[in-house]
Amino acid sequence: MPILWRYLLRNFLQVFFLCVGSFISILIVLRFQEIARFATSGASKLTVTSFALLQIPYILPIAIPVSCLIAAILLFQRLSLTHELTAFRTCGLGLKSIITPLLLMGFLLTLVNFTITSEISTRCRSLSKMLIYEMAMANPLFILQKESLIKLKGTYYDIGILKANKYAEDILLVVKNSSNGRLTLMSAKELSLKGELLKGHQVTFISSVDAKKEKGFDHLIIENQAEMNTKAANLSQFLQTIDWSTSFEYLPLRMILAHDIAVKQRFALGKSAKLEIARRISISLAAFTFTLIGLAFGMQISRNRSKKGILWAIGLAAFFLICFITAKSLRHTPLLSTLIYLLPHPLIMLLSLRGLKAIRKGAE
Numbered sequence: 001m002p003i004l005w006r007y008l009l010r011n012f013l014q015v016f017f018l019c020v021g022s023f024i025s026i027l028i029v030l031r032f033q034e035i036a037r038f039a040t041s042g043a044s045k046l047t048v049t050s051f052a053l054l055q056i057p058y059i060l061p062i063a064i065p066v067s068c069l070i071a072a073i074l075l076f077q078r079l080s081l082t083h084e085l086t087a088f089r090t091c092g093l094g095l096k097s098i099i100t101p102l103l104l105m106g107f108l109l110t111l112v113n114f115t116i117t118s119e120i121s122t123r124c125r126s127l128s129k130m131l132i133y134e135m136a137m138a139n140p141l142f143i144l145q146k147e148s149l150i151k152l153k154g155t156y157y158d159i160g161i162l163k164a165n166k167y168a169e170d171i172l173l174v175v176k177n178s179s180n181g182r183l184t185l186m187s188a189k190e191l192s193l194k195g196e197l198l199k200g201h202q203v204t205f206i207s208s209v210d211a212k213k214e215k216g217f218d219h220l221i222i223e224n225q226a227e228m229n230t231k232a233a234n235l236s237q238f239l240q241t242i243d244w245s246t247s248f249e250y251l252p253l254r255m256i257l258a259h260d261i262a263v264k265q266r267f268a269l270g271k272s273a274k275l276e277i278a279r280r281i282s283i284s285l286a287a288f289t290f291t292l293i294g295l296a297f298g299m300q301i302s303r304n305r306s307k308k309g310i311l312w313a314i315g316l317a318a319f320f321l322i323c324f325i326t327a328k329s330l331r332h333t334p335l336l337s338t339l340i341y342l343l344p345h346p347l348i349m350l351l352s353l354r355g356l357k358a359i360r361k362g363a364e
Helices: 003-030 032-039 045-053 056-081 084-090 095-138 140-144 232-239 253-264 271-298 308-329 334-342 344-360
Strands: 155-163 167-177 182-194 197-209 219-231
Touching: 003 032, 003 056, 003 095, 032 045, 032 095, 045 095, 056 084, 056 095, 056 271, 056 308, 084 095, 095 271, 095 344, 271 308, 271 334, 271 344, 308 334, 308 344, 334 344
Parallel strands: none
Antiparallel strands: 155 167, 167 182, 182 197, 197 219
16 A cells, blocks of 8 residues: 555544544433433343443444544645645645545445444344333333333323332323224332332223124223232233334345335335435445545645635535435435435535546636
């Protein structure tokens, strides 16, 4: 590898890894409350540590492109300020020779980002969700937190007092019964977790069955128990009905393709699968696109220092992020969402190449 390539790549990667580490630290701080809630479920220290580490791949798909942008801008800002860029070009090195190693690194980081987005991040998201549900099965009171990590659809609950996720008072739980479309109610004066047993005091169940003979007449089942003892793991039968594992955001790319073919029974991708693939391609390709932005608008060849290039770089990066967020919000219109995911890349690349062409001609 040429000395110039080693010099540029070393300085680029130093800033890049520093930025990625900073983003990971920020993520851990932002998710500290969620990690703390998980820790209150009674999980072991090893399980809590595993849960915390599984949060890291969530931020990497967006942290890598932004780190590429910051590293490229800072590198060429420094090369311009110290006149190293001028020295390179005086020695006969063209602009193409100078930016080639960084473009190759941007392409390599795009492949790495695609692997993280399509494989590692999805698996970590799935494992993280599994840990949450395992803790909920072992400790049902974990679900009754005000801001629970598990969102139960078709369920209403109210609770008076909750202590350390092991003891609760004045519980009211209303669940929709999918078998008959009616509601099932449970109230309890006290619930406590003792080992693997869930113990209740003054527990009432109200449910109904469909009337087979007389229309409009409900058969109510009312059961009152002064004391109740049941295994906490029995709740797993209810939690297993929540089919989150087949959602595309939890599946690697190969599983999305296999799942879509199995559902559609034809060798053609459905709209939802295409949209998810477009999202992953867009965020992965951002590593190369952001590197190109940094190269094009981080250089300064004039004697009068200007912030115009930095503003262009920030504007283009913000344009991509706005398009990405907009496309996610328009997921119910797959074609439009896919276009918004992918079109910013060629537009940004064209503007960046135009800037590089102007610099090569001596204009800024």
